[in-house]
Amino acid sequence: MSFSFIHISDIHLGRPFSGLSEYSSDSKTDEIYKTAINRAFNNFIDFAIEKKVDFILISGDTFDSNEQDFDSKLILKNGLKKLENEGIKVFLIAGNHDCLASYNKNTFDFNENSDIKIVGLNSNFNDKFIVNDKEGNKTAVIHALSFRENSFNENPCKYFKTPEVEEKSLFNIGLVHCDLNGQKDSPYAPCSYADLEELNYDYFALGHIHIPSKTGKIQYAGTLQGRNTKETGAHGIKYIKVENGKISEDIFIPMDVIRYEDIDIDLSNTADITASANLINDNITDLISKNENQTCELFLVRVNLTGCVKYFDEINNEFFMGIIDFIKQESHSKCYISQIINNTQVLADIETIKSDEGIAGGIYNKIQDENFVNEVYNTESESIDKLIKACDFNDEEYQLFKSEIINQTKESCINLCGLICADETEGS
Ligand SMILES: [Mn+2]
Known part of the structure; x- marks a missing residue:
């Protein structure tokens, strides 16, 4: 049977x-x-x-x-x-x-x-x-x-x-x-x-x-x-x-003819902006070729870029517009990118930042001081008090929220320090 x-x-x-x-x-x-x-x-x-x-x-x-x-x-x-x-x-x-x-x-x-x-x-x-x-x-x-x-x-x-x-x-x-x-x-x-x-x-x-x-x-x-x-x-x-x-x-x-996809691409090992464009294209080519024998004719893709890169300040809107056109051409209109989410960070050379005697070094050293960070957080959290209360966090959730905000802010600061140092090096 x-x-x-x-x-x-x-x-x-x-x-x-x-x-x-x-x-x-x-x-x-x-x-x-x-x-x-x-x-x-x-x-x-x-x-x-x-x-x-x-x-x-x-x-x-x-x-x-x-x-x-x-x-x-x-x-x-x-x-x-x-x-x-x-x-x-x-x-x-x-x-x-x-x-x-x-x-x-x-x-x-x-x-x-x-x-x-x-x-x-x-x-x-x-x-x-x-x-x-x-x-x-x-x-x-x-x-x-x-x-x-x-x-x-x-x-x-x-x-x-x-x-x-x-x-x-x-x-x-x-x-x-x-x-x-x-x-x-x-x-x-x-x-x-x-x-x-x-x-x-x-x-x-x-x-x-x-x-x-x-x-x-x-x-x-x-x-x-x-x-x-x-x-x-x-x-x-x-x-x-x-x-x-x-x-x-x-x-x-x-059986689908159109397919939505989200892909994460880590740019850490790319040397420059052209290498990153090629890596994005490689990922898209891979995605398409993996599904070659299927019915799908059009991929609508959201790209999430991650990793630490030296050319951080070149990852901007101009680059995104260029990538969207590049992928459309390279894929023979089989793939469209709807959105590029930029989660890359500057490749900060911590040693250089640490030894910097200007603003970058100053900021870096200041944010290592936990008391100072807490003091700043408390002042800031007062101004967003209403929002925090509206979220109705329990204790654990609140601590998680707090440390997430502090970590992200610290990260942004370090990225900024990295950019300042990079500028100084370039100028010299
Ligand atoms: Mn239903």
Whole structure:
């Protein structure tokens, strides 16, 4: 007995990308932005057909809102039709963005015998489906749950049942849109890992959280296509193959066309500003080539620069503008940098600063004196007293806050001393 399925979730058809204004735009990238969702969705459909999977689980938030726009409905309907033609079954549940009540029978007119199931469309809770393999043997049980409204704050597990005796030899799957160990104010269908474990299923196809994750058999597929700077990294689907009742393949497969990334680059070992530009380019080239065989066509990258460098004062806006153009050219418009965060520091030669007889040496020696530092801090903290009180720190948090401020200020002072010394050396 063997079968395979795809777990996909949070497709959010109709959801716009955010923060694109920060990226350069031209006719080629505009076209990518416009077609990305549609193409990511079609990548998934093509993959399902090529792999001849037995069924597909769609774990909610297929649409971004209850008001399904025409384009989004068309994308979904055409995709589902292709799957139906191939005899691939689809089980789709509602999420908090596309509640069950929003699924109109006129749009999704699939009859009882259809391979496409919008779960709970007729009944309210816990639909159960038995799936057969190509030879007609029973292989899996899908326990699926959808909710009528956009908010639902009960634990969904109480609507599920552990497998019946005759189902125990089959592969049991829980399909639900839920907030696992959610910390938010208004969690949607909140539950814990332990609640799910107790149900004794073999796989949980969850939706709601947009970053893909896997804790054994409990998995979030994540959103199909990242749409903002928080949704970094690869996005796609989970492909699962089951042989003799056990998962034999469990793979995440990227399907995204546009990808947000954050990268840290340490400039410590670069000799000058050109070397740093080349190092940034090397990192971007690496990022692109690592994902060469994937569907991704455009990388939107936020770069965080760290390390201590001699040419500290050359890392400025002019350099950033230059880098953005340089990367766009070198990557043949496959990569855009949205933001460069400058966390570099001047490579301060402490010995030179220490022995400096001018301002730099003076400042350096002064900030080694703990009493002096505390005195300055106390005077300054009086003026930001309101802010500190508003933060409502406990003792430990306050001490952490204080030492962080002092350390950062000290660091800035030392950097400044380094710059002063460097200037003096240059001038002499
Ligand atoms: Mn959701």
